[in-house]
Amino acid sequence: MPDVGYNAEQQTFTHQPQQVVTRTARLCELWHEVLTEQHHVAHRCTMDWSLSWTPGDDADLLAGWRLWLELSDQVWPDSSWTGTPADAIRRIRELLAVCDELERGTLTPLVQSMFLTTGAAVGLWWDDDQPLDVDRAALLHADLAVVAEHIDRVLTALAAGGGWTDLNTVRHR
Structure with a gap:
């Protein structure tokens, strides 16, 4: 048979x-x-976002400022990190919750770019509570690097549109 x-x-x-x-x-x-x-392969291809932002009114400017402050905070895991991918992604999920809360008016394209760029990393790692080995650590690091690079672009667009480019320059030091 x-x-x-x-x-x-x-x-x-x-x-x-x-x-x-x-x-x-x-x-x-x-x-x-x-x-x-x-x-x-996904990490060999990076999304090319042409990001710019011009606030439509004072409420947009205030929301942009708050988003800039939130995104300026640490994206990479800090000393409280438990060593799991899920905990490393926790901060990104917190940032996405803030993005969701602040999405309005002229911020919508920037916020949507955040969700699109971070989606793969969050989807892959959010529930992974297993300790990292060398290979998985390299993959997680690559995912976090893509997210950090995009956040830097969003911060630059917010600073240029909001008129606080000097603060953005200081942030890079």
């Missing part, structure tokens, strides 16, 4: 369970390899 076959007359499948389990395990391994490769 073949390990997996189809009996057209009876419209049933036949199989030997151990061989199916082995094939299923191999398919899972192959799928993991594909996802890992896609993860690496």
Whole structure:
């Protein structure tokens, strides 16, 4: 009997369970390899955001200022980090909650760019409570670097539009 076959007359499948389990395990391994490769490819391609911002009114300016202050805070894990990817992503999730709260008027494109840029990192790591090995640490670092780079672009756009470029320059020191 073949390990997996189809009996057209009876419209049933036949199989030997151990061989199916082995094939299923191999398919899972192959799928993991594909996802890992896609993860690496995603980091080779960076989104090119042409970001600019001009506040539409005083409320936009105030919301932009608050967003600039929130995003200026540390994105990388601090000394309280537990060593898990989920905890490293916690700060990004907190920033996204602030972005969601502040999304209004002319800030909408900047906020939407934050969600689009951080989505992959948050989706991959938010519930990963396992300690990092060297390979996973490198992947997490790459994800955080993409997020940090984009946040820097958003901060620059906010500072230029809000008129506080001098503060943004000091932030880089």
